[in-house]
Amino acid sequence: MRHIALAAIVAALLASSATAASIRGDYLESRSADVYVAQCFANGEVGLTGDTALMAWRVREGSWNGVQLDGLSVVAAIKANATLGDPYGEPLPARAVLIVDERADSAQRDALVSFAQAHAGELLANIERVVAQPILLRVPEGHSGKAMLRAGNLAEIQTRLIGANDHICGNEETFYPPLVDLKHSMVAVAETDEFQGPGLGLSWELHGKRSAFVGQFEK
DSSP states (O other), X not given: OHHHHHHHHHHHHHHHHHHHTOEEEEEEEEESSOSEEOHHHHHHHBTTBOOEEEEEEEEEEEEXXXXXXXXXXXXXXXXOSSXXXXXXXXXXXXXXXXXXXXXXXXXXXXXXXXXXXXXXXXXXXXXXXXXXXXXXXXXXXXXXXXXXXXXXXXXXXXXXXXXXXXXXSSOOEEOSOOSSOOSEEEEEEEEEEEEOOSSSSOOEEXXXXXXXXXXXXXX
16 A cells, blocks of 8 residues: 555656646847846946847747647747836836747647746736747757847847957846746847837847847746
8 A cells, every 4th residue: 555655646746747847948038238247337228228128939848728839939029118127117018029930820829829928927918919920949058158049030139158258347247137937047148139020119130238048948
């Protein structure tokens, strides 16, 4: 009886673990304010910039709401009311446009939207438009800091590792955390951060900012 009870406990724990980590993959984020920065420089940007962001997920494996999403991606372009991450600002409500993988069928598109909203929370509470585009998101294994996103001709991110020349005053730190909870993340330089899509009433093109996070999610 003791062996049967132990086996039941082990099976329950494994089932719980599988449920808790039912979806995993790669994540890329870039904002219009530096996230790896000294406080004095960060204070100079607060209230002036940092109110836009691109967030991108690629599901390596797993499902959401019972729908398999292996290999599919979703991207969010966000316009907030204030600098994202500023504890004294009021960035919400934010407006967002979602770009879903054009390879996804109707059920998968709905699941991708639901997953992104669940992971990003109130940032994606107000979706202005959902569009389907070919999405390429590459986050290499390891700590190279190199990653890339291309969502049709609407959005693009290109990142590289932070180097010695990116330390302007020597007091830089990860001043802002990522916009979502991640299993692992590292800061990077966004050599390109661009959005030219519909729905937000604005577009942007930024280069060379220490504004990106490269990481992995697991839920």
